[in-house]
Amino acid sequence: MATKIERPLDLLNASRGKEVLVQLKGDKQYVGTLCAFDIHINVVLDNAKELLDGQVKKSIGITFLRGDTIIFISPASTAAK
Numbered sequence: 001m002a003t004k005i006e007r008p009l010d011l012l013n014a015s016r017g018k019e020v021l022v023q024l025k026g027d028k029q030y031v032g033t034l035c036a037f038d039i040h041i042n043v044v045l046d047n048a049k050e051l052l053d054g055q056v057k058k059s060i061g062i063t064f065l066r067g068d069t070i071i072f073i074s075p076a077s078t079a080a081k
Helices: 008-015
Strands: 019-024 028-037 043-052 055-065 070-075
Touching (some): 019 043, 028 055
Antiparallel strands (some): 019 028, 028 043
């Protein structure tokens, strides 16, 4: 990776403006462009889509995901279209 990652939030900073995959409690998954986040890992996604079994279930647009519901956030190199 071209960006040096020293702390966990460095990965989120490097992913700002890029597509990420977010896994929530309750087996919900969202993919979208990471717009913003805070120290509680609350995130704002643009062009967000809810996924079900790797396929787009519905398009949401801009959305806020509360940090305490997030299991993981990953750069979405293989995100569903």
